[in-house]
Amino acid sequence: MPETIQPVFVEVVVNGYTYQREVEPRLLLVELLREELGLTGTHVGCDTSYCGACTVLLDGRPVKSCTVLAVQADGSAIETVEGLERDGELHPLQAAFSEHHALQCGYCTPGMLMACKSLLDENPAPGREAIRKGIAGNVCRCTGYQNILAAVEDAATKLRGA
Amino acid sequence: MYPAPFAYHRPASLDEALSLLAAHAGAATVLAGGQSLIPMMKLRVGEFHRIVDIGRLHGLSYIERRGDTVHIGALTRHAQIAASPLAREFALLGDVAGGIADRQVRTMGTIGGGLAMADANACWPCGLRTAGARAVCTSPRGVRTIGVDELIVDSYTTCLASDELITEVQVPLPGAGTGAAYIACKRSAPAYPTVAAGVLIALEGGVCLRARIVLGGAGSTTVVSAEAEAALRGSAVGPEQLAKAAELVVGAASPPADARGSESFKRAMLRSLVVEAGQRALARARGEQTTGGHRYA
Numbered sequence: 001m002p003e004t005i006q007p008v009f010v011e012v013v014v015n016g017y018t019y020q021r022e023v024e025p026r027l028l029l030v031e032l033l034r035e036e037l038g039l040t041g042t043h044v045g046c047d048t049s050y051c052g053a054c055t056v057l058l059d060g061r062p063v064k065s066c067t068v069l070a071v072q073a074d075g076s077a078i079e080t081v082e083g084l085e086r087d088g089e090l091h092p093l094q095a096a097f098s099e100h101h102a103l104q105c106g107y108c109t110p111g112m113l114m115a116c117k118s119l120l121d122e123n124p125a126p127g128r129e130a131i132r133k134g135i136a137g138n139v140c141r142c143t144g145y146q147n148i149l150a151a152v153e154d155a156a157t158k159l160r161g162a
Numbered sequence: 163m164y165p166a167p168f169a170y171h172r173p174a175s176l177d178e179a180l181s182l183l184a185a186h187a188g189a190a191t192v193l194a195g196g197q198s199l200i201p202m203m204k205l206r207v208g209e210f211h212r213i214v215d216i217g218r219l220h221g222l223s224y225i226e227r228r229g230d231t232v233h234i235g236a237l238t239r240h241a242q243i244a245a246s247p248l249a250r251e252f253a254l255l256g257d258v259a260g261g262i263a264d265r266q267v268r269t270m271g272t273i274g275g276g277l278a279m280a281d282a283n284a285c286w287p288c289g290l291r292t293a294g295a296r297a298v299c300t301s302p303r304g305v306r307t308i309g310v311d312e313l314i315v316d317s318y319t320t321c322l323a324s325d326e327l328i329t330e331v332q333v334p335l336p337g338a339g340t341g342a343a344y345i346a347c348k349r350s351a352p353a354y355p356t357v358a359a360g361v362l363i364a365l366e367g368g369v370c371l372r373a374r375i376v377l378g379g380a381g382s383t384t385v386v387s388a389e390a391e392a393a394l395r396g397s398a399v400g401p402e403q404l405a406k407a408a409e410l411v412v413g414a415a416s417p418p419a420d421a422r423g424s425e426s427f428k429r430a431m432l433r434s435l436v437v438e439a440g441q442r443a444l445a446r447a448r449g450e451q452t453t454g455g456h457r458y459a
Contacts, residue, residue, distance in 0.1 A: 028164070
C-alpha cells in the first residue's frame, strides 16, 4: 500500500520577506515562488534545467529554480526579479536593459537579470568574455545577446561608480 | 513538470543518513545537489519513491590538502572547487569543475553526486579517472576506498552497496613534471558533453614516463586503452605519438550514435580532443600555465 507522503515545513526569506509553508516534497522552488507565494516574475522556460529563465539567487548564488526542490531551499534567502527595484527605482541592470534594448519578448529577462546580478556581485568589472561565460546558462532567442552584453557592461560601470 | 510523489528525509548527520539508507535498503535514492537527479525525476526516468536529501551534511563539504593528496568532501559544490586555489594548482580539476554546465548548475551540483550518478558523458567520472582519484565510501559497516575506475561499473551504475555513500574524493596531486587536462565537446554550455577526453602526462627529462588517457561519452562508461598509453611512454610526446595514441584509444571506444551526433562524428571529435588535451597536458607538465575552455559543436 502506498504510504501517505508527509508535507514538509519550509521557511524561506524572499526579497527580505519571511514566508512559511507546508509543502509537498516534490514541489519545485519555482513553483513555491510562483504558485504558493504569487511571485510570478520568475518564469518557467524549458523546465529541464537548460534555458535559465527560472534563475533566482539562493543565498546569493544563481540557481535554476526549476531544478531545485523547495525543501532544498528551506532556511535560505532567495532573491527574485521582484526584489531588484528599490523604492520605485529600477536596479541599474534593469535600467541598462531598458536603455540598451537588451530584451525583445522579455521571457528570458527575469532569469537573465538575476544571472547578471550574481555575476556583477562576484566580479564587478567583467570583460565581455567573462559576461558571455557568466550568462552561458541563460538562453535568449530574440536579441542575439549583443545588447545584453552592452547593458551588463554599462550597468557594471554605473554600479562601480555608485 | 512535477516529479512523481516521494517520501522525503533530510538527515542531520552522516550516521542518520546511513541508517536511513540501511532501513530502506535499495528503495531510497540519495539527493546531493540534484542537478542530474531532479531533471530525471521530473522526466520520470526511473522510479524514485524515497529521497534521502544529504544536502544538510555540511561536514561533507571541504577541500583539504594533506601531503600530496587533496581530500574533497563529497558534498563540495563544483563552484567551490572551481573557485579554490586547487583549481589553479591542479589545472585538470579547474577544467572539470569550472566547465560543468553553467554557473547555476555549478552552484548546486556536487563532486560526489557527479561521480555517483555515473553518467558516461559527465565530467567528473572522466576527469577524476584521468587524475587517478579514489572515492571514500562509507556504510554502517565502515569505510572503504575505491578507485574511480572500479567505482563505476556501467552506465548509471556504481559498485556502491545500497547503504553506502561516497563521502570523500581523494585526488593525488601531480608532482613537478606532470600535467593533465580535460576538454569536452558540448552542443551548448548547459548540455552534457557529447564526448570528452582527459589526458595526464608525467615527464622526466623531457620523456614521457607515465600517461593516462580517458574518454567520456565513448561507451557505457569511460574508456581507457593500455596500448594508447604505451604509445606515449618513452617518447617526447610529439604530434606523431599523440595522433597514434588518439587513434588507439578511439579504436577501443564505442561511442553511440544519438541526438548529439553520429558515431563517426564522435570518433573524429574524440581523436581531436585527445590530441588537444594531450598538448595542453604536455604544456602543463612543462610548467606552463595554460587554460582553455571546452569546444562547442
